Amino acid sequence: VVMAHTYQARDFAPALAARLGRPLVADVTAIAGAWPDLTFSRPCFQGKLSADVRLREPGQLAFVAVQLGAFRVADAPGGTPPSVRRVDVAIAPGAIRQVPEAPFQEARQSVxxxxxxxxxxxxxxxxxxxHLAMVESLARALGAEVAASRPICDNGWLPMARQVGSSGQTVAPRLYIALGISGAIQHLVGMKGSRTIVAVNKDPDAPIFEVADYGIVGDLFEVVPAMLAAIEQG
Known part of the structure; x- marks a missing residue:
């Protein structure tokens, strides 16, 4: 049973799994293998490590909660649309032992x-x-969104809604350009699912190059203007 790893799922999924005596794998960012032998990847220790989880009994009923943004709809394989069956559930008022308050509303992201x-x-x-204007110019030229690592948002240079990483958003775009980002694990867990990663950094040993498809060792203040010039030339 697959569900989104939302605040509501965090509330009811553990209780449901415990009630049915079934395993729960939460905060999933990647799934490898073929049914029924699947391996689920999830961050742990605040994103410093990634754990691979496998079910003891492949094919058994289990609950899986996936991070928002970890998978793209465009990457899903085609096939027969699933059937939808409506189930009406009647619960006697006397069986309800809790009085719920208004549902928790997650903060609306500006982007x-x-x-x-x-x-x-x-x-x-x-x-x-x-210097952010230069980055925003590149983003406009590419039709891209601007994002940042945590230090940029902590300094107030960009809104927290644009932070990518374990304490920000998880993304998986077709193209991710990392400018002046060293590649701390807390940032990598939020963007390593990107289809193509281009990294620009002066440090040739920066960890970001370990996950990059294309790496440019150089000064971003020289590389970005060159990128803009190349885009303008078509």
Whole structure:
């Protein structure tokens, strides 16, 4: 049984799994293997590590909650649409032992990065807020959203809604350009599912290059203007 890893799922999924005596794998960011022998990946220790989880009995009934933005609809294999069956459930008022309050509303994001096809993300290498205009120009030229690592948002240079990582949004765009981002594990867990990753960093040993499809060792203040010039030339 697959569900989204929302605040509501965090509330009822553990209780439901315990009531039925079935396993629960929460906060899933990747699924590998073929049914019924599946391996689920999930972050742990605040994103510092990633754990691979397998069911003791492959094919058994289990509950899986996946992170929002970890999977893209466009990447889902085609097939026969699933059947939908409506089930009416009647619960006697006397059987309800809790009085629910209004449903918790997650804070509305000013931008939903999980739906972006292209993202230009910036890190400490930008040096100052006054240089963000250059990054925003590149994003506009590519039709991309602007995102950032945690230090940029902590400094107030960009809204927290644009943070990518374990304490921000999880994204999987077709193109992810990382400018001046070293590649701390807390950031990588939020973007490593991107289809194509381009990294620009002056440090040739930066961890971001370990997950990048294309890496440019250089000064972003030289590389970004060159990118813009190439885009303008068509």
């Amino acid at each position: 939903d990065l999980s739906q972006a096809e292209r993202i230009v993300a910036v890190g400490r290498g930008i040096k100052g807020q006054e």
